[in-house]
Amino acid sequence: MPHSARKAPLLSAHDRRLCHQSIRAGSKSFHAASRLLPRDVRLGARALYAFCRSSDDLVDDAGNDGRASERLRKRLERIYAGRPIDLVCDRAFAAVAQAYHIPIEVPLALVEGFAWDEAGRDYDTLADLKAYAARVASTVGVMMTMVMGCRDRAVLARAADLGLAMQLTNIARDVGEDARRGRIYLPREWLAAEGLDPDALVAAPRFTPPLGRVVARLLAEADRLYDRALTGVAGLPVDCRPAIRSAAFVYREIGREIRKAGCNSVDTRAVTTGRRKGELIAVATLTPFPLRAPMDDPADPSTAFLVDVAAAHEPVAPRSMDAKLGRMLELMDEARRRQQQMHMAARQGG
Numbered sequence: 421m422p423h424s425a426r427k428a429p430l431l432s433a434h435d436r437r438l439c440h441q442s443i444r445a446g447s448k449s450f451h452a453a454s455r456l457l458p459r460d461v462r463l464g465a466r467a468l469y470a471f472c473r474s475s476d477d478l479v480d481d482a483g484n485d486g487r488a489s490e491r492l493r494k495r496l497e498r499i500y501a502g503r504p505i506d507l508v509c510d511r512a513f514a515a516v517a518q519a520y521h522i523p524i525e526v527p528l529a530l531v532e533g534f535a536w537d538e539a540g541r542d543y544d545t546l547a548d549l550k551a552y553a554a555r556v557a558s559t560v561g562v563m564m565t566m567v568m569g570c571r572d573r574a575v576l577a578r579a580a581d582l583g584l585a586m587q588l589t590n591i592a593r594d595v596g597e598d599a600r601r602g603r604i605y606l607p608r609e610w611l612a613a614e615g616l617d618p619d620a621l622v623a624a625p626r627f628t629p630p631l632g633r634v635v636a637r638l639l640a641e642a643d644r645l646y647d648r649a650l651t652g653v654a655g656l657p658v659d660c661r662p663a664i665r666s667a668a669f670v671y672r673e674i675g676r677e678i679r680k681a682g683c684n685s686v687d688t689r690a691v692t693t694g695r696r697k698g699e700l701i702a703v704a705t706l707t708p709f710p711l712r713a714p715m716d717d718p719a720d721p722s723t724a725f726l727v728d729v730a731a732a733h734e735p736v737a738p739r740s741m742d743a744k745l746g747r748m749l750e751l752m753d754e755a756r757r758r759q760q761q762m763h764m765a766a767r768q769g770g
Contacts, residue, residue: 455663456662456663456666456701456705457659457660457663458659458660461567461568461659461660461663464516464519464520464567465564465567466512467509467512467513467515467516468513468516468560468563468564468567470508470509470512470513471509471510471512471513471516471527472530472560473509474507474509475492475509475530475531475534476534476556478491478492479492479534479537479538480537486538487538488534488538489531489532489534489535489538490535492531492534493528493531495510496524496527496528496531498510499513499514499517500517500524502514502518513527516563516567520563520566520567520569521566521733522563522566522733523729523730523733525729526559526562526563526726526729526730527559527563529554529555529559529725529726530555530556530559530560532555533552533554533555533556533559534556536552536555537556540602540603542604542608542618543605543606543607543608544607544608544609545607545609546607546610546641547721547722548607549588549591549605549606549607550584550588550720550721550722550723551722552587552605553583553584553587553588553591553722554580554583554584554720554722554723554726556587557583557584557586557587557590558579558580558581558583558584558587558722558723558726559583559726560583561579561580561582561583562576562579562580562583562723562726562727562730564579564664565579565656565730566730566733568656568657568660569657570655570656570657571730571731571733572655572731573719573727573731574652574655574716575652575655575656576719576726576727576730576731577652577717577718577719577720577723577727578648578649578650578651578652578653578655579649579652580719580720580723580726580727581645581646581648581649581652581720581723582645582646582649582652582664582667582668583723584642584645584720584722584723585642585643585645585646585649585668585671585672586642586671588638588639588641588642588645589639589642589671589672589674589675591605591606591638592635592638592639592642592675592678592683592685593674593678593685593689593690594685594689595625595631595635595685595686596625596627596685596686596687596689597689599621599622599625599686600625602622603622604618604621604622606618606634606635606638607634607638610634610637610638611634614630614631614633614634615630616628616630616631616634625686626686627684627685627686627687631683631686632682632683632684633683635678635683635685636679636683639675639678639679639683642672642675643672643675645720646668646672648717649668650665650668653665653668653709654709654710658709661709662701662704662705665704665705665709666700666701666704666705668704669700669701669703669704670692670697670700670701673692673696673697673700674690674691674692675690677690677691677692678690
C-alpha cells in the first residue's frame with residue numbers, strides 16, 4: 421500500500437522552539453533520534469512529544485488531586501473542537517491532530533492509561549500490563565506512524581509493538597524508582613511465582629535473585645517485541661527509517677545494560693552513554709534496510725483497537741499543496757509578529 425503524503429503541522433516559530441526544548445530536556449534518546457527525521461515529520465514528532473510529556477508530568481505531579489486525567493480529557497475535547505487552551509503543548513498537538521487527521525480515540529487511550537496510574541491500578545498478568553503499555557506508549561507509536569504518512573495496518577501493528585517494547589523496558593529499568601514511589605508495575609502473578617510480595621517490595625525496596633528473574637523475564641518479552649517491531653521499519657517511508665531504527669536500537673540497549681547489572685534495577689538505574697548512543701545510531705543508519713520484510717503477524721491483542729481505528733481513519737491530504745500552504749501561513753504568521761513588534765516599538769518610542 422502506498423504511503424499517504426505528509427505535510428508539516430502549522431506551528432509558529434515560538435511553538436516549534438519550545439517543542440524542541442521539551443524533547444531535548446526530557447529525553448536525550450528521543451531527541452537524538454528525532455534529529456534524523458525529515459523536517460516535516462520532525463516538527464510533528466516534537467509537538468507530539470511536548471503534549472505527551474506535559475500530560476505525563478501533570479499526572480505525576482505530587483500535587484495531583486487524582487483528577488488530572490479528567491482535565492486532560494477536557495483539554496482534548498477543546499483541541500478537537502478547534503479551541504485549544506493557551507498552552508504551547510496544546511496548540512502544538514492541535515496543529516498535529518489537524519494536519520495528520522489523528523482520530524481522538526488514540527490520544528484518549530493515552531489519557532485512559534494516565535487515569536489507570538491515578539487510580540493506582542495493579543497488573544496481575546502480562547496481558548494486563550501490556551494493556552497499560554498499549555495506552556501509555558503504543559498510542560505514541562501509532563500517532564508517530566500517522567505523522568510519517570503511513571496508515572498500513574501491518575506497519576501500525578509493528579509501531580504498536582515498538583511502543584510495548586519500550587514501555588516494558590522502562591518498567592524493567594525503573595523497578596526500584598517505582599517501588600520507592602509506592603508503585604509496582606511488574607506482573608503480580610510473576611512475583612507470586614517467585615515468592616515475592618509486592619507490598620513488601622514497596623515497603624522496603626531490595627534486590628533479590630528472584631526479583632532479578634522477574635526483570636529478566638520482562639526483558640525477554642521486550643526483546644521479542646523489538647524483533648517484531650523492527651520488521652516494520654522497512655514499511656515506513658525511506659527518509660524516516662533511520663530515525664525509528666535508531667530509537668529502537670538505543671532503547672533496546674537499556675535492556676542490555678540492565679542485564680549487565682545482573683537485572684538489579686533497584687540499586688542502580690541503567691543508562692546508555694552518549695558515545696554508545698552515537699555508535700548505535702551509526703549502525704542503525706548505515707546498515708542497509710531490507711527491501712521487504714515479513715509483517716504478516718497480526719497486532720498484539722492489547723494494541724489491536726489502536727491499529728483498527730488508525731487504519732480506518734481518513735488519510736492526510738496530498739503533501740505538495742499543503743506543504744506550500746503551510747509554509748505560506750508560517751511566513752504570514754512571522755510577518756504579523758514582526759508587524760506587531762514594530763507597532764509596539766513605535767508606540768514606546770512615541
